[in-house]
Amino acid sequence: MELREIQTTDYRLxxxxxxxxxxxxxxxxxxxGFDEIPARYENGRSHSKSAGYELWLI
Structure with a gap:
């Protein structure tokens, strides 16, 4: 596994x-036993309009 910066401005990605x-x-x-974790309900459109890059463990 490695930590990589991934561009999130691509809606499909x-x-x-x-x-x-x-x-x-x-x-x-x-x-x-708690279903109201906000990040659980994010969508691609709002996410792809964020800063543009995120770090992901892949």
């Missing part, structure tokens, strides 16, 4: 990354 994020937060929500 942002949506793929968010699918991974949503799935991970769904597991976390189940484990802690």
């Amino acid at each position: 942002a949506e793929q990354m968010l699918e991974i994020q949503r799935n991970a937060y769904a597991v976390e929500a189940e484990l802690i």
